[in-house]
Amino acid sequence: MSQANMQVCSICGVKIQKLIGQDMVFFSTGAKSTREVLYQRVCQHVKDRPGCINKEGRAS
Secondary structure, eight states: OOTTTEEEEETTTTTTOOSSSOOOOOOOSSBBOOOOHHHHHTTSEEEEEEEOOOOOOOOO
């Protein structure tokens, strides 16, 4: 896993690797996933807390 294109969320601690096409999300446990799944599992519950790095996975 290359650290060059990696972001770590200060809110939930997941790692997001920037890739061409679709970014990859690495949870502390379980399979890697997408920003959309991250939003469904975590971000929607903490959306009022500043610092979330998953702005691209949010539903309109």
